[in-house]
Amino acid sequence: MTSQTTSKGHTLADLVQHDRVHTSLYTDPAIFEDEMDKVFANTWVWVAHTSEIPEAGSYKTGYIGRQPVVTVRDRKQQVHVLLNRCRHRAATVCEGHKGKTNSFVCPYHGWSYSLDGALRGVPSPESYGDLLDKADYPLVKLRVEEYAGMIFATFKDDIEPLVDFLGPARKWMDLFMKQGGGFPIKVGGEHRFRFPGNWKIQLENTTDAYHFPLVHKSFLSSVDKQTEEMLDFVEGPGFVEDLGNGHSVMVMIPDLVDLEANLEAPIPERFAALAEELRADYPEDQVRRIVRAVGGSGFNLNIFPNIACSMAFFRVLRPVSVTETEIHHAVITMDGGPEAGNRARLRMHEHFQGPMGFGTPDDSEAWERVQKGSNAGTDQWILLNRGLAKEQETADGRRSDVSAETGMRAAYRQWKKLMTA
Amino acid sequence: MNIELLNHASAFICQEADMLDHGEYPEWLALWEEKGLYIVPINPDETDFANTLNYACDDAKMRSLRVARLGSGESISTSPAPRTIRSVSRFRILADDGKTVTVRCAQNLREFRKEIQKHYTANLTYTLVRDGDSFRIQQKVVRLLNASDALQCIGYIP
Numbered sequence: 001m002t003s004q005t006t007s008k009g010h011t012l013a014d015l016v017q018h019d020r021v022h023t024s025l026y027t028d029p030a031i032f033e034d035e036m037d038k039v040f041a042n043t044w045v046w047v048a049h050t051s052e053i054p055e056a057g058s059y060k061t062g063y064i065g066r067q068p069v070v071t072v073r074d075r076k077q078q079v080h081v082l083l084n085r086c087r088h089r090a091a092t093v094c095e096g097h098k099g100k101t102n103s104f105v106c107p108y109h110g111w112s113y114s115l116d117g118a119l120r121g122v123p124s125p126e127s128y129g130d131l132l133d134k135a136d137y138p139l140v141k142l143r144v145e146e147y148a149g150m151i152f153a154t155f156k157d158d159i160e161p162l163v164d165f166l167g168p169a170r171k172w173m174d175l176f177m178k179q180g181g182g183f184p185i186k187v188g189g190e191h192r193f194r195f196p197g198n199w200k201i202q203l204e205n206t207t208d209a210y211h212f213p214l215v216h217k218s219f220l221s222s223v224d225k226q227t228e229e230m231l232d233f234v235e236g237p238g239f240v241e242d243l244g245n246g247h248s249v250m251v252m253i254p255d256l257v258d259l260e261a262n263l264e265a266p267i268p269e270r271f272a273a274l275a276e277e278l279r280a281d282y283p284e285d286q287v288r289r290i291v292r293a294v295g296g297s298g299f300n301l302n303i304f305p306n307i308a309c310s311m312a313f314f315r316v317l318r319p320v321s322v323t324e325t326e327i328h329h330a331v332i333t334m335d336g337g338p339e340a341g342n343r344a345r346l347r348m349h350e351h352f353q354g355p356m357g358f359g360t361p362d363d364s365e366a367w368e369r370v371q372k373g374s375n376a377g378t379d380q381w382i383l384l385n386r387g388l389a390k391e392q393e394t395a396d397g398r399r400s401d402v403s404a405e406t407g408m409r410a411a412y413r414q415w416k417k418l419m420t421a
Numbered sequence: 422m423n424i425e426l427l428n429h430a431s432a433f434i435c436q437e438a439d440m441l442d443h444g445e446y447p448e449w450l451a452l453w454e455e456k457g458l459y460i461v462p463i464n465p466d467e468t469d470f471a472n473t474l475n476y477a478c479d480d481a482k483m484r485s486l487r488v489a490r491l492g493s494g495e496s497i498s499t500s501p502a503p504r505t506i507r508s509v510s511r512f513r514i515l516a517d518d519g520k521t522v523t524v525r526c527a528q529n530l531r532e533f534r535k536e537i538q539k540h541y542t543a544n545l546t547y548t549l550v551r552d553g554d555s556f557r558i559q560q561k562v563v564r565l566l567n568a569s570d571a572l573q574c575i576g577y578i579p
């Protein structure tokens with residue numbers, strides 16, 4: 001948007017109130033265009049987990065906003081995030097989702113780049129005379145930092161260090177990574193799907209406990225009684241906490257915040273067979289640690305703007321257009337851990353997640369209907385005041401009950417800060 | 422070429438397709454071996470389904486839960502239920518050891534739900550166990566043509 005005023009006469013700042021946001025945040029193509037610059041090109045954006053690029057030459061392609069990038073590990077184990085765009089006439093230099101390569105060779109005229117993006121070779125250079133100094137044309141490199149194995153990149157060279165941006169979210173990341181059960185965490189594949197709706201509808205959903213019993217009724221009907229009771233958390237003792245900078249955590253199952261605590265508790269019914277299988281290879285304390293980790297964490301951590309650490313998987317969102325969003329649900333496995341434990345993880349992920357899961361399609365349907373309903377009315381608002389009545393200040397931010405919209409308010413506060421800066 | 426076997430196997434698979442298109446799920450569940458697996462992989466070249474992430478990797482319990490969910494009315498993505506019409510063709514016997522037969526065929530499936538028609542194409546590979554004058558399904562692998570892409574949600578059994 002060139003001016004700060006929308007077609008309804010609101011300023012961008014007016015569109016986000018402390019207890020509501022304007023529907024145009026879901027529907028206005030001009031706002032979406034603006035977000036690509038002011039949000040996605042202007043903050044730390046998650047690009048990969050370190051296990052996705054395990055060796056020298058391993059790469060993963062992806063997007064920051066709509067800009068194609070490559071995340072790659074060089075021969076010195078250094079991670080680079082490069083714009084996926086040849087410096088000659090713009091062709092992408094890397095295709096495919098993940099893989100391994102020695103270099104990036106542009107398919108169009110053959111310019112070749114090393115893993116750190118340096119331009120190494122230009123075919124038939126004579127025609128350039130002395131007009132082309134290769135040192136001037138490396139692949140464009142973003143600033144990259146890593147915390148707890150999570151790799152983030154930014155276009156903004158003068159942004160605060162990643163650790164400061166994450167702030168109190170860091171301790172939740174540390175807790176989340178305990179689901180390796182004593183092994184390093186490894187991304188073990190992902191479900192990728194799209195839904196016809198705005199990216200912020202999904203952003204909100206990761207800290208929306210309110211929808212769970214309703215939207216996921218068919219999933220709850222498909223699990224054992226004990227699991228069903230565990231997932232009956234909407235009126236339970238959990239909470240949502242605003243962690244600053246748009247990040248928030250929703251604790252659904254307080255008992256499963258620390259996966260290394262409470263190891264003497266009885267093993268849940270649904271893991272009895274797995275525990276028995278693991279006992280053949282591991283001592284009892286390790287069996288308990290692995291089994292508890294396999295079940296996943298009892299919380300969702302939303303890191304603004306595009307990644308969540310959600311129970312037992314990473315949720316990645318990618319804005320495609322104002323009315324289309326791509327979601328990746330990456331399953332987390334134990335690197336070098338027991339195959340039986342990892343298989344249990346994979347089957348759990350398939351049960352809920354992905355286009356054929358018992359959970360995701362119902363979420364997707366609900367989000368699609370939010371987008372559709374958003375076309376009704378000309379000047380309507382999205383209410384975000386749930387849990388505001390009981391919200392309390394905390395050391396890290398502010399907190400309210402588990403089904404409060406505190407996390408959404410946190411995200412929109414950050415959105416407003418970036419969009420109106 | 423064993424035309425009789427080919428006819429026999431393709432008749433069985435056509436019947437299974439017809440059951441799925443017409444929501445005859447109890448009959449569909451009865452076609453399976455108790456230890457049978459229904460698999461929709463992400464990578465069409467995958468062979469180690471147990472140790473990789475799939476879209477679906479259903480044993481008997483998950484198959485019956487999936488069927489129950491489709492008919493429960495509890496899931497907003499499957500009510501109204503999508504309508505599907507699939508055609509299966511290009512049948513080929515890949516292996517036959519006298520007891521089990523491996524058959525590959527093509528499936529073209531059209532889905533319609535709430536104003537939108539979608540098209541999913543897949544290679545199907547069946548491992549069928551001879552059972553009297555019919556078969557039971559030991560394994561069915563649905564390799565969607567675009568499995569490695571970002572899909573839209575699938576609210577039926579492809």
Ligand code: FES
Nearest residue numbers: 086088089106109
């Ligand atoms: S566009 Fe890459 S070499 Fe010409």
Ligand SMILES: [Fe+2]
Nearest residue numbers: 211212215363
């Ligand atoms: Fe959900």
